[in-house]
Amino acid sequence: MKLFHGWLSSASRRVRLCLAEKGIAYESVPVDLAAQEQHTPAFLAMNPNGVVPALVLDDGRFLYESGTICEYLDEISPLPPLRPDDPYQRAVMRNFVRWTDEKALPNLLVLNWSLALQPVAARWSDAMLAERLARIPTSERRDAWLRIARQPYTDAEKRCALDALLMLVPKMETMLAHNRWLFGARYTLADIAATPFVARIAELKPAALSSAPAVAGWWQRAQDRPAFAQARLERFDIALARRGAPPADAH
């Protein structure tokens, strides 16, 4: 398999975690988001939404949407199982993943894009910006790129985004009250979905974790898993300094 991904991208980090948990070998193809490689015709042929990640299967077919990719990997490579056995619990797990997609990701986007993309996009001339916006397939991301290029998020907006991202912590604290992992004794795709967000919370506001003991314990256990190191969830500032280049020892 071939994974087109961003080193800093939460959705890509999820899939790297899942591949590592499964022990599935893959070719890593980093996509430079600041250079908008995700909007090239070749990339759009793999993912018409123009976002990372995209997975190319061994038979040449493509798959996108990180949550969907992780479920697919769990189906084709059942060991270790990464979903609850009970269909109801599986459904609830899917809703948790969806919650992170809908509530956590857009707020993290405000914070991460302000650091990673705004300094680059602000330098584009109006003509360059218009040309680049025209390649973006969805109106939602076209608006996001226009916003980051011409009207940077204010400190108040960033504070709001961080507060909204932090809503994940009490939600997880409740789920972990009597559980080792989010859905019980088994590490699941819900834990994988949450990991990139908690990693950023640990960098942006570590105090939020010190005041949530169950989440703090979960975060330590998540980092102790061998797959965590293999998936290369480096600190955002360190990875950003390399500007999309792969870590020296990454595959």
Ligand SMILES: N[C@@H](CCC(=O)N[C@@H](CS)C(=O)NCC(=O)O)C(=O)O
């Ligand atoms: N729902 C999608 C979200 C993917 C997504 O938003 N990817 C971001 C990085 S985390 C991206 O490609 N951003 C670049 C852009 O929007 O141009 C998934 O889970 O795969």
